[in-house]
Amino acid sequence: MNARLLNVLCTSLTAALFALPISSATAQTPNTPPGLMALGDVQRGQLLYRTTEPGRYVPAPLVATEIDIGVSGIVARATVKQYFVNPTKDWLEGRYVFPLPENAAVNRMKMVIGERVIEAKIAERIAARRAYETAKKSGRRAALVEQHRPNIFSNNVANIPPGGRIAVELHYVQRLSYDSGKFSLRFPLVVAPRFDPAGGVRHLVKQPVPENGDGMPAPLRVALPPVIAPVHNAEKAPPLNPVTLNVTLDAGMALTSVASATHKIGVTKTGTGKRRVTLNAKTVPADRDFTLHWAPKLTAKPLVAAFRETVGKDVFVTALVMPPAPQDTARPTRPRDIVFILDRSGSMGGVSIRAARSALDTAIDRLGPQDRFNLIRFSNETDSLFEGAMPATDTNRLFAKMYLRDTRADGGTVMRPALHAALNDKAENGRLRQVVFVTDGAVSNETQLFRDIHQRLDNSRLFTIGIGSASNSYFMRKAAEAGRGTFVYIPDAAQVKSGMTSMLEKLERPAVTGISYAWANDSATQSLHESFPAAVPDLYYGEPVVLVSRLPAAALDRNDILTLSAGNWKSDLRLADARPAKGIGTLWARDKITALSDSLRDGAPKPAVRAAITKIGLTHSLVTRYTSLLATEKTVSRPAGAPLITGDAPVNLPHGWRFGATMGSGKSGGPGAHPGKAMLKRSATPPKPRALDSAGAELKFPVAMKSMNLPAGATPFLVHLAIGLGLLMIAAVVFVVAVPSRRSSLRRTA
């Protein structure tokens, strides 16, 4: 049955074409609503939604993306060009939900219509949305870029002419990360549907409920439903949304290697520390994130990189400084209690759960005899291997491995009980307590989780391992930040070894703590500055100090000094030594917004934070939760009578996700999600393997789809009538035929 549903609902266009002869007979619809079309109208290679009515389809807006990333030292500036193509004969509004790196600062947008370029303006989100709706209704072309989460944005484009296209060009700035001798760039190409424990469903984006008193008109309120873009089932049809990607790399230092762990790339050397990186495949589907790593040539001097930008009366500077590795590189003598948390929700299915299992196998192998460990896993429910941390004996390790082997991915992502269970036990005297959290972070209650971690952490440290082709790196990074640990990203099974080695080294070696910094001029007077992070976090093995500061422009003339120190280590950096670069001010603004958002967790008043973020967004022309970029055309394009069809551009499921396992709602819904009732099923012995879900492509409907049987709608009136009349007629005929025979027989007897 379920397999049949799957076939019926999620067929490829080819299948639909095959189905045409059957369905055309039933498709004699008296009227076709605007936007619906028959297959006869289709040109080749067009994307369609299939509708309820056999043989009737509605075309979807298509989005092709061109990405150009320019790397200069530790700053990446990217141009993302999205082409909205309207394959239909109607005017179309397209909406595309897309991810950007979690620290991307979107500060510019242009709408390109043929030869004309319309530069977007920054505006408060609600005002921008209202202006967009007005433009949309009046038939003017418009584009609106909004931020939904720190790493998820959407682009609405209104009044795309029939058969036409509109390009939207976005610009963003991002600081790159450096860890264990390598710089890395990650460009997310797919939004993983997030699990919402409240609703028990997955969706891409939930529009914020407008706060009271914002004067939003009622029609607008209803115009903001959760964005549940159709998720495309790649098992049935090739992935969508082609992407081209180029990186121009100017590392500012000699390089030893440039590689991508996720895509096949071509690298051309264009100078010392300069490379041109292209994808081998001309276009790739937007179904997995792109990563690029490059390693600078090691020199005797410790790594220092700094960039500055003067904007008006301010000078902005960002610096990356590598502290010396701690002398004590031996394994810690302090015994450790490690709790591993494994996310085995449906979104971890396929490639991810295998990578996660293998990552945990590696970690368990590396435990020392003095260490103790436990393993907690969760989806809708939480269970654990042991009742508490147990010594890492051979038997216990074996138990753990069997437990891991029997772990299948299924169900929702109800993370809190597992987190609470892991953080509830406190560290014993003299033991290090580490929580290692393996997940893809496909959750929507991020803020609540960060607050929980913050409040319950105590002496424990939380480390996150992001697994999968589209793990939510915003969640990974912030959770580790709240947990005073660090995070590593493992895109697939092939990266487990290197990723886990770097993570386990961090777990085993002592962290560099107590780093402080100050800006001062030559006469040792402290300079006025606003810097992020306000306090340098504990640094784990291989991690640098990364700072961004705003100073008065006079600081540049004075040539102020940034001094970093920890224990007997000290490092000085002159402001004039920082290389001039564009976008540093934007980076600073982005970090300030992050700091402001984080302050909410510590109880800062929401209206004040909102006002502050809005102000920075408007000043720095930055897309934030409260500010959006809007471009509108002045002239009206859509004729008054022509209707406008709205369509969400379909998005791919992340590579390796299984459609059936993820897009269904959680098996037993949300109960058990109550923090007080962290229902742990304890098992002293490894559980028996569950029946394999090999028939697992159990189709559940995509989010918010309702399936029903159509009621029967006819009575046997006509049947009864026909049979009745028929019987009477036969009776009459028999009677008529029988009469002469009776007469004759009477005659005969006479």
Add this chain to the structure above:
Amino acid sequence: MTRYLSGRTALLAAVMLLAAGGVWQLGSALFIPAKAVVAQILLHRAWDRTLAGEANVKPWPWADTWPVARLKLPDTGTDLIVLAGASGQALAFGPGHVGGTVAPGRPGLSMIGGHRDTHLKALARLKPGSRVQIQRPDGATRMYRVDATTIADSRHPWAAPEDVDRLVLVTCYPFDALIPGGPLRYLVHATPLYTADVSSVRRPTGISRTGAPY
């Protein structure tokens, strides 16, 4: 001779039997519209009591259903009481609200089913632009506008996004088929009129996706 006689008797008996069967069938046939009409009269009374504030008013003591809405099709002069549930028994008395969908007249996807040859015969005459009026038990009415009529195959499951605000009237198709229980269904899609932006059509029942590479 007795053979002829008994032959005649048998023949007459057969004719009688056939005629009786015919009359019974005709009676059964006529009972259907009669039941449909009489039930609606009783249902209208029950509806008045519902509007007066009673809940789940049974139109007759042994009824296993109750009125949930009043459906008017001004274009065809149809005025019907909609029952809870769309089971075969209920549909004999009036159109039924399909369980699992939003109550008629409330925002969301609501479906009403009925017989093509009795109550919902009028659906055949609805055209895009026709009005559909729903009165809720609380007395409020909501006006819908038909935006499309379509045909679906009930052997395939039918799915719709839950967040659309839409009324779907369903009956069997084709309208003049002799045998009931065929697989085809006639669907009338109507959207509420009050929507601020009438010109912009919501995502048409975008159901399953089929994809081809761009």
